[in-house]
Amino acid sequence: MWMAVQCVTTSTSTADDSCASADTSSSSASASDIGSLVNLEAFPIEDVSRPFLAAARTALFETGVASFPDFLRPAAVAAAAGEATLASPTAFVTDSEHNAWQTERNTSLPADHLANLFMRTRVASVATDEIGPTLKRLYEAPELLAFLSALLQRPLFRLDDPIGACTINVFREGWHHAWHFDEAEFTVTLSLQAADEGGHFVFTPPLRTSADDPANAAVASVLRAQTEHAFSLPGDGTGESGGAAVPVRTAPFAPGTLQVFAGRDSFHAVTPTRGPRERLVAVLCFASRPGVRNSPAVQQMFWGRTSS
Numbered sequence: 001m002w003m004a005v006q007c008v009t010t011s012t013s014t015a016d017d018s019c020a021s022a023d024t025s026s027s028s029a030s031a032s033d034i035g036s037l038v039n040l041e042a043f044p045i046e047d048v049s050r051p052f053l054a055a056a057r058t059a060l061f062e063t064g065v066a067s068f069p070d071f072l073r074p075a076a077v078a079a080a081a082g083e084a085t086l087a088s089p090t091a092f093v094t095d096s097e098h099n100a101w102q103t104e105r106n107t108s109l110p111a112d113h114l115a116n117l118f119m120r121t122r123v124a125s126v127a128t129d130e131i132g133p134t135l136k137r138l139y140e141a142p143e144l145l146a147f148l149s150a151l152l153q154r155p156l157f158r159l160d161d162p163i164g165a166c167t168i169n170v171f172r173e174g175w176h177h178a179w180h181f182d183e184a185e186f187t188v189t190l191s192l193q194a195a196d197e198g199g200h201f202v203f204t205p206p207l208r209t210s211a212d213d214p215a216n217a218a219v220a221s222v223l224r225a226q227t228e229h230a231f232s233l234p235g236d237g238t239g240e241s242g243g244a245a246v247p248v249r250t251a252p253f254a255p256g257t258l259q260v261f262a263g264r265d266s267f268h269a270v271t272p273t274r275g276p277r278e279r280l281v282a283v284l285c286f287a288s289r290p291g292v293r294n295s296p297a298v299q300q301m302f303w304g305r306t307s308s
């Protein structure tokens, strides 16, 4: 089974911005570093009033995505993309199948039921201990953590995972990520390099009201409109032509764009890439408590090894 680890895992939340400085003490980045990485003129993430945050938060909860184009300075994008390209050839490749929720097969349901529709995903991932210094410096910057905590209105901590805390997804020609919900409530990505063609991040507004809500009819509607997959969903009332249309949007992917998305509730996919240039996207993981790391099973699946 393919499981997303790209994550902001949350078990608690707070209703104000008072957590914005959570876990800033353990970082190795100094305050002056961040200005060489982040476009502070457009995104003054150190500004305590952060006037652009309210609009981003509204976009996140209404559309499922908050996007910050030109977040990373061009020189930092070039450096990070160069480092990712160097690391890419030895990145572990996942070629697996998963259903929309990334859950196990349900043998009590018919084989052709939506819950048992398994779709192929192919992606490689550069592990945390293989990423270059530019991305590492950004991930460890206390200012980034404080900014994301303020946006999401909860304390955040970097993952304590030497393999899967901050990684880079590599999509080679023809690879794609099938439609799915993430396990984690929020995901943070940073575009480093677009494919020649394709490799678009497509997403719906939040469809699930909770982690227990499968949003079956909406999922079926999207898959019928967007894919060739055949499946049944008895009793959904939508028939073969699909139910109420669910809007599907394409996110901007210009290199340097930081994106925060509600991956647990918004159904999303990466379309197949075309051409020899790899699609490179960094995935920055955070959790709502310290000490979180991926399970050995997930580490093995994504990076081909486990940490001690």
Ligand SMILES: O=C(O)CCC(=O)C(=O)O
Pocket (backbone or CB within 6 Å): 004, 005, 006, 169, 177, 182, 189, 201, 268, 269, 270, 281
């Ligand atoms: O590559 C991306 O833009 C996001 C991929 C994704 O949805 C995931 O890894 O869970």
Ligand SMILES: [Fe+2]
Pocket (backbone or CB within 6 Å): 004, 006, 180, 181, 182, 187, 263, 268
């Ligand atoms: Fe995802």
